[in-house]
Amino acid sequence: MTNKFDSSRYEKLKASGDLPSPRGVALAIIRLTQQEEVSMAELARVIRSDPAFVGRLIKAANGIVAMTRRPVVSVQEALMVLGLPAVRTMALGFSLLSNYRRGACHGFDYDAFWSASLAAALAVQVFAQRNRAGAPDELFSLGLLSDVGSLALATLYPAEYAQILAEARRYPERRLADLEHRAFAMTHTDLAAAMLADWGVPKVLIEPVKLYETPERSGATAGTRDFMLLNTLVAGRLLAELCHAPEADRPALLSRLIETAGKVDMSADEVVSAGDHIVSLWRDWVAALELPAGNPPVFADLIEAGERDGRDAAYPAQVSDEADEAVEPVPEDDAGDSPVRVLVVEDDPVIRALLREVLEESACEVHEAADGRSGLEMALEVQPHILLSDWAMPQMDGMELIRALRATRIGRNAYILLLTDLEEDERLIEAFETGVDDFVGKPVKPRVLAARLRAGLRVVRLQQELERDREEIRRFAAELAVSNRRLQEAALTDTLTGFPNRRYAIDRIQQEWLASTRSGRPLSCMIIDIDNFKRINDTYGHDAGDSVLRAAADALRSALRGQDVICRTGGDEFLVICPETELTAALSCGERLRGAVDALKVAAGDVELQVSISVGVAVRDTSMADLDALMKRADEGAYLAKQRGRNRIEAMQQER
Numbered sequence: 001m002t003n004k005f006d007s008s009r010y011e012k013l014k015a016s017g018d019l020p021s022p023r024g025v026a027l028a029i030i031r032l033t034q035q036e037e038v039s040m041a042e043l044a045r046v047i048r049s050d051p052a053f054v055g056r057l058i059k060a061a062n063g064i065v066a067m068t069r070r071p072v073v074s075v076q077e078a079l080m081v082l083g084l085p086a087v088r089t090m091a092l093g094f095s096l097l098s099n100y101r102r103g104a105c106h107g108f109d110y111d112a113f114w115s116a117s118l119a120a121a122l123a124v125q126v127f128a129q130r131n132r133a134g135a136p137d138e139l140f141s142l143g144l145l146s147d148v149g150s151l152a153l154a155t156l157y158p159a160e161y162a163q164i165l166a167e168a169r170r171y172p173e174r175r176l177a178d179l180e181h182r183a184f185a186m187t188h189t190d191l192a193a194a195m196l197a198d199w200g201v202p203k204v205l206i207e208p209v210k211l212y213e214t215p216e217r218s219g220a221t222a223g224t225r226d227f228m229l230l231n232t233l234v235a236g237r238l239l240a241e242l243c244h245a246p247e248a249d250r251p252a253l254l255s256r257l258i259e260t261a262g263k264v265d266m267s268a269d270e271v272v273s274a275g276d277h278i279v280s281l282w283r284d285w286v287a288a289l290e291l292p293a294g295n296p297p298v299f300a301d302l303i304e305a306g307e308r309d310g311r312d313a314a315y316p317a318q319v320s321d322e323a324d325e326a327v328e329p330v331p332e333d334d335a336g337d338s339p340v341r342v343l344v345v346e347d348d349p350v351i352r353a354l355l356r357e358v359l360e361e362s363a364c365e366v367h368e369a370a371d372g373r374s375g376l377e378m379a380l381e382v383q384p385h386i387l388l389s390d391w392a393m394p395q396m397d398g399m400e401l402i403r404a405l406r407a408t409r410i411g412r413n414a415y416i417l418l419l420t421d422l423e424e425d426e427r428l429i430e431a432f433e434t435g436v437d438d439f440v441g442k443p444v445k446p447r448v449l450a451a452r453l454r455a456g457l458r459v460v461r462l463q464q465e466l467e468r469d470r471e472e473i474r475r476f477a478a479e480l481a482v483s484n485r486r487l488q489e490a491a492l493t494d495t496l497t498g499f500p501n502r503r504y505a506i507d508r509i510q511q512e513w514l515a516s517t518r519s520g521r522p523l524s525c526m527i528i529d530i531d532n533f534k535r536i537n538d539t540y541g542h543d544a545g546d547s548v549l550r551a552a553a554d555a556l557r558s559a560l561r562g563q564d565v566i567c568r569t570g571g572d573e574f575l576v577i578c579p580e581t582e583l584t585a586a587l588s589c590g591e592r593l594r595g596a597v598d599a600l601k602v603a604a605g606d607v608e609l610q611v612s613i614s615v616g617v618a619v620r621d622t623s624m625a626d627l628d629a630l631m632k633r634a635d636e637g638a639y640l641a642k643q644r645g646r647n648r649i650e651a652m653q654q655e656r
């Protein structure tokens, strides 16, 4: 279903003043950057009056210059690196981020929204650095603001939008966009596009926002700028979704991500290395902004899991093939034994024949084209190591060809030799600036050509070695990430029950405490202790005790709600963390756990052991100064349950 966007309705909303909009210093920055004559010094002065924005601006600038130069440390430098349009959209994005961290729409998770928007921002920025779909800094803002329409709907219609979000979650077959259109005569993507247009974001960046959820509706031709921008944004949003998705949904999302990345010149390997890089940048950002970091995947692990699971249907064939390739020896071609591919682009057939002769003597594999345009097509097809191009040619001349080629990934690494009879300094400087590596004067002297070719071959070989080293490092880093992850998991897991251990439990409940402080939502926990466990050990032996522990853990696991976390915190003691849960719900959940263990019969030799647990439940309340107070209250509940005869559940607080 295609929904029509009613622009007059948008105008009314805008006039109401209720749409999310930038404020304070950000508004001043946006106004200043709209003036043609604004001086950098004046702009820097306004920016410096907002220390939070200064920090974010410098961080963003460093994300872009990373590895290419020393870090940016001042506002002035950040302005130089980013440029005015990027600073403007960043001011916009970060102003909204600061001012719309909370709102009245209960079904809308504001923190999760910004966390996902930041992941998308960093993903499209990093992807753009690799595939050159657009200016990385512009794409950062594009990612950050791409879903701003949802925020706007939540701000404008808090109650209705909460209902719509609930309906979309309950009935996944109903498209959110259709529900939005039915209720508000507009969708979040339409609204985002209208808002971005209003804020002066260029049209070329608005189209992707309109279409990223339905890219199949775009008429853009593969390889064009529109196509690259749209699919880079689709890939960025998919990566953000992956960072927040439950484990079970990840393989299908990864498959879609790799398929989309393939459309914008990125291999599965690149997605993996970019993915892990994006996640580490994102962790930095969300920590700095105190946003939830979810549980982002390690991309190398995802690939490995896909392979371990027998490359199921959801797992893209491309990934497994690529992963296989990654451990294969370097192909013969790149090992330096096979011929170097040279593309000759020259309109004069006599010179072409002469060049071919010299090149074949140097054991090169020669390809020929008679003009710039067919030369470009052939270059993209044969991916030459060396391009030997004439300057003056019909259709597309040598300079245009070189410029176009240098803008592609394939053409970036080629060694380019220009044939020219014009050896004026200015012309040669122009040629070098366009991307030429060396030149050969006309008429061509075969010995000079052969000597220059040898110099070119040396560069090609060095580049190939460098690429092999890089590949080796990438593979090593991926392996290291996998073993680190395994070690980390082992350090945090209890081997007997498979539950997270005490270390993890403490860390996790601290995180949940902070999240509940931020969101104002409830937090409950339970302390569970197996009854008379010492007697089981003493009577039937330690092995029987272990079997009871394992059986109790299985029963607890199967009776637990999806959102709760259970950890083994001591010998026969467990902690259950129940985020966003009031006391009544926690008590009924605890009762289900107690019942599940009570129903157990564990065999110990000829006898069947009866097992039970005592459970203490507590909910965070205003009297609790810190997490210890919450744990203490749950502990007291468990103690009371023991006192009152065991196999019981108790709380020291009243239900509301």
Ligand SMILES: Nc1nc2c(ncn2[C@@H]2O[C@H](COP(=O)(O)OP(=O)(O)OP(=O)(O)O)[C@@H](O)[C@H]2O)c(=O)[nH]1
Binding pocket: 496, 529, 530, 531, 532, 533, 534, 535, 537, 541, 542, 543, 544, 545, 546, 549, 570, 571, 572, 642, 646
């Ligand atoms: N089999 C086994 N026993 C363990 C393990 N870890 C701790 N224990 C034993 O668990 C027992 C814990 O007993 P307590 O919780 O102190 O007391 P209890 O017998 O359960 O009595 P109540 O808690 O009052 O019902 C001790 O005897 C420990 O030695 C383990 O990994 N395996």
